Amino acid sequence: MNIPAQRVLVTGGAGFIGSAVVRRLVRQGRQVLTYDKLTYAGTLTSLAEVHNQPGHSFLEADICDGTAFRAALAEFRPDLVMHLAAESHVDRSIDGPGDFIRTNIVGTYTLLEETLAYWRGLDAPARGRFRFHHISTDEVFGTLGAEGLFREDTPYQPNSPYSASKASSDHLVRAWFHTYGLPVVMSNCSNNYGPYHFPEKLIPLTILNALEGAPLPVYGKGENVRDWLYVDDHASALDLIATRGKLGESYNVGGNNERRNIDVVRTICAIIDRVKPDANIGPRENLIRFVTDRPGHDARYAIDASKLTRELGWVPAETFESGIEKTVRWYLDNPGWWEPLKARYARQRIGLAT
Numbered sequence: 145m146n147i148p149a150q151r152v153l154v155t156g157g158a159g160f161i162g163s164a165v166v167r168r169l170v171r172q173g174r175q176v177l178t179y180d181k182l183t184y185a186g187t188l189t190s191l192a193e194v195h196n197q198p199g200h201s202f203l204e205a206d207i208c209d210g211t212a213f214r215a216a217l218a219e220f221r222p223d224l225v226m227h228l229a230a231e232s233h234v235d236r237s238i239d240g241p242g243d244f245i246r247t248n249i250v251g252t253y254t255l256l257e258e259t260l261a262y263w264r265g266l267d268a269p270a271r272g273r274f275r276f277h278h279i280s281t282d283e284v285f286g287t288l289g290a291e292g293l294f295r296e297d298t299p300y301q302p303n304s305p306y307s308a309s310k311a312s313s314d315h316l317v318r319a320w321f322h323t324y325g326l327p328v329v330m331s332n333c334s335n336n337y338g339p340y341h342f343p344e345k346l347i348p349l350t351i352l353n354a355l356e357g358a359p360l361p362v363y364g365k366g367e368n369v370r371d372w373l374y375v376d377d378h379a380s381a382l383d384l385i386a387t388r389g390k391l392g393e394s395y396n397v398g399g400n401n402e403r404r405n406i407d408v409v410r411t412i413c414a415i416i417d418r419v420k421p422d423a424n425i426g427p428r429e430n431l432i433r434f435v436t437d438r439p440g441h442d443a444r445y446a447i448d449a450s451k452l453t454r455e456l457g458w459v460p461a462e463t464f465e466s467g468i469e470k471t472v473r474w475y476l477d478n479p480g481w482w483e484p485l486k487a488r489y490a491r492q493r494i495g496l497a498t
């Protein structure tokens with residue numbers, strides 16, 4: 145039995161998935177340091193629950209800043225680093241790939257270099273306990289046709305600047321394991337959704353636009369398929385992988401919830417019509433607009449998560465139906481979280497490569 149790490153440094157812990165991980169670990173009584181640059185995508189309001197908890201501390205710093213990361217390691221002395229900090233939005237990567245190359249590739253390289261030096265300096269028992277968990281995406285595998293699933297051994301074929309930068313970071317992590325023996329585990333997951341999701345992504349954008357009666361942009365014909373994973377199910381998977389995953393291996397995480405985008409949008413419309421009907425807006429489906437497709441738009445993602453279930457016993461708690469209902473209700477109940485984010489992004493169309 146592996147003992148869960150007690151001191152966990154989480155990069156990107158003020159973001160969507162990172163904050164779910166931090167909240168989970170702090171609730172479990174672990175000591176957590178959130179290391180985050182607070183870009184447009186990071187906000188401390190996502191960490192309000194843990195803000196005053198003795199088990200949590202926060203450091204505003206860049207993963208490309210090796211000096212800052214070295215100091216954080218020396219002071220906090222983690223036995224686990226969970227690396228989630230990244231530029232994460234495909235549309236932004238189309239308009240401006242530079243930040244993705246810098247944060248996702250150079251930033252991961254910087255963490256690996258500093259973590260290796262820190263790990264080598266630990267005493268033997270601490271060195272034996274230590275792990276670096278790299279969190280990545282199924283988008284590194286490229287696109288699927290109508291059949292098949294992404295497995296851990298599916299060849300990498302990234303198609304967007306975002307997925308190419310994540311693929312590069314995965315390769316670096318793998319190389320630091322094989323070349324230097326750094327104890328790493330890796331995971332690649334499908335599309336997450338749930339509370340605290342920045343409203344540039346399909347699900348939160350659709351919820352907020354539908355509430356306001358604004359148009360609901362669906363790229364192309366809405367037939368692209370994503371495999372939706374509730375964010376707290378992802379956090380539980382990451383906890384297992386970080387603690388009990390085999391060193392040097394990767395694990396796919398997916399919710400087994402394939403949906404066409406148009407069906408996701410229609411489902412959200414139906415829930416909002418039911419829980420917050422508005423005679424002035426009318427049926428929300430009438431707000432759907434088919435708009436110019438995303439350049440290089442991957443047709444279908446779908447995950448085979450059987451290795452994670454077989455080896456580590458993970459099962460998701462939510463179906464898409466239960467998770468999307470919870471998510472819509474969370475946005476209805478928490479305007480205090482998303483209203484201030486309008487100043488960072490007004491939900492205008494981006495990523496057309498014009």
Ligand code: NAD
Nearest residue numbers: 156158159160161181182183185186206207229230232336
């Ligand atoms: P997010 O955009 O919501 O959050 C990213 C966080 O990283 C933010 O808090 C941001 O401030 C921080 N950050 C960005 N650049 C930084 C830098 N240079 N230094 C320090 N902090 C920085 O992202 P997310 O959706 O929570 O994704 C987390 C991780 O999971 C990413 O690595 C992403 O590639 C991966 N992932 C996400 C999804 C998804 O559906 N959201 C799916 C698969 C994999």
Ligand code: TDX
Nearest residue numbers: 232233234281283334335344345346361362363368405
């Ligand atoms: O307005 C929209 N209309 C639309 O049809 C937006 C924002 C998206 N879409 C489509 C594009 C995709 O097929 O919806 C699908 C989901 O789009 P996003 O929410 O932008 O997610 P995606 O591009 O699939 O990537 C997400 O999952 C994998 C995360 O942003 C990545 O960080 C993660 O790696």
